[in-house]
Amino acid sequence: MDFRPSPEEETFRKEVSDWLDAHVPADFDPERFEFGMTADERLDWQLAWHRTLHAGGWVGLHWPREYGGRGASLMEQVIFREELARRRLPPGANMLGILLVGPTLMHWGTDAQKRRYLPKILSAEEIWCQGYSEPGAGSDLASLQTRAVEDGDVFVVNGQKVWTSGAARADWCILLARTEPNAPRHQGISYLLVDMRTPGITVRPLVQMTGNAGFNEVFFEDVRVPRANLVGEKSRGWDVAITTLMFERAGLGTDLRFEGVLESLVAAARHVGRLGDPVVRQQIAQFRMEAAAVRYGGWRQLTRRLRGQQPGPEGSLAKLVGSELNLRIAQWAVGLLGAHAQIATNEAGEPPGHWLARELMARAHTIAGGTSEIQRNIIAERVLGLPRS
């Protein structure tokens, strides 16, 4: 057990830090980025930032060099993320592609697929979205009904996806579709790569409860997908999908940046003149402890991965704990702010205005990527070995 950085890690941190300080866009304002932009504006900003990061060789740190990545160690990835978080800087664009699709293709894809897709995922020349959930298949993903019927060397896709983040601006979609309707439900699903410009695809933005259009409905009507775009074997796509979900959950909890949230919480308490109140200080201290536990929990998971283990169900625990903590902090903060909390936006950028947005947004994290209830089922069954419900 050792939490001191090695000399190599110190050197790398300095390299990252110097580069970021020299390249942070002059107009960067974290409060505006997080709360003052539409989804479109935010993506445009991220794409520009992505190009800067990509030119500097900082995208796909964890990707092997043969795929255009940096082949960085897990520790270096952590350092890079920490340095971004310290500045409240977002990563680049296309994180779904880089964190989920890329690694899934590296694991399951053919050489041709890797050559075709990986470079443009990395450069964000092609943006990806995830076609998993359906109106009738949310938590019970395996009940999905979107059909893909083989017709010569294409699959013909019909159906509907929902909650598809970023679909309106996406170039490609990882799509789960049923290829064998009569097979046991986990065994008849295929994993397809779908060009979002294929005729027959309609994207309809869904306005979230926050008022932003962050996700979409996607309709597929006789959409023809070349057989070459099948990942893994036909009707064996569930295993591929699970790989993606593991990568997703491995990232979700630890991506929440509690350092910045806690700073804002202190600022909010100060703003309403309550920072000296011992009750308020005890509660902020409690949140600080829990945030530290989440951070160290991430390090413990990292240690397991450094010892060669793949991300497993413990990612579900990180996701559950992180998203629930984030929600409790936001809910407590709006209580602390009293009358100020009901003011939706604050043009002056004063702390109270953003807590309402945070409180509304916090629910997204306890639902997306598998609800807290589904995570509890997964952990109960796969970590604790409890019987299925």
Next chain:
Amino acid sequence: MNFGFTEEQEMLRAAARRFLDAECPPSFVRRMMDDPTGHAPALWKRLVQLGWTALLVPEADGGLGGSFVDLLVVLEETGRTLLPGPFLATVTSATALVEGDAPTLRAELLPRVARGEVLLALAIAEESGRFEPELPARAADGGYVLRGTKHFVMDAHVADQLVVAARTGDGVTVLLVDAHARGVAITPVRGVDMTRRIQRIHFDGVTVPRARILGGAPLLQRTLEVATAAIVAEMVGTAQQALDRTVAYVKERVQFGRPVGSFQAVKHQCVDMLAQIENARSLAYYAAWAVAERAPEARQAVAMAKAYASDMVKDVTSRAIQLHGGIGFTWEHDIHLFHRRALAQEAAFGSAPAHRAVVAEALPA
């Protein structure tokens, strides 16, 4: 950066688990509850042979020179099995001898502590439950005279030597007092945890010579940090075992024609218990490392770990009773022993609000 244990530490854990499963089953714990001292010399001899009392004693003093992280590994296991007796009291009190400034005493006693021949107890809490010493130490002949009472002392009734924190005219002194010295009166107090005893110690004009002065406020702070980080490690083990027993029970207990562990109302509670335990474990490991390395953040890390673990262990062991249903509320079933130990652990070395206050102090004004 590395959150892992060494191969030696993993072996230490496996050996501790094997030993305690064999030697400290619930039947033994219950026997010790009814024992007049709660201390079994035969078991003590065995754990001394395993090197546990020598773990934190430097090699030069006849010990193994291990790190606090080694001790954490053992304590998770002793917490798991509710080990009765003076192990926690002795190993944590030894910090004051190892790190204090009393060379003669150290040379005389530390090798015997390592060999398990000398048992120690930590008399640092006041009646208020706080650790700023109030017990007055009046200067006399280069030493001190103690007159007053210390409270909430663990296993002093079997100790040979007592580490005592007292207030001098202008500061704090940490003294080593012979438990059998004239004027020392050790009174048992009935505690919630019958597997480990607590006492009140009255000092009625006890003379402590200069050679028995171990140090001042920094030594007290360090000793308290070690003791606190130690009980946190134990708490993680206690809570984990309460969960493990609960999971095993709800897999077996059938109602409505199916194991009750298949109901989400039950399994989700188990997951929430696990989540709390894992949080506490992360904080406990970090605190253990900080204590072992004397990192500047040790005080904060220990306060965070104890504050969180105190709430955690109480809640987890209480839910464990709930999930056992009626049988869990019987004297006969062992699960309440974990909750009783938890209540004692929660209170020992500072409760959750006291430690949260330390974390709150570090927040910006």
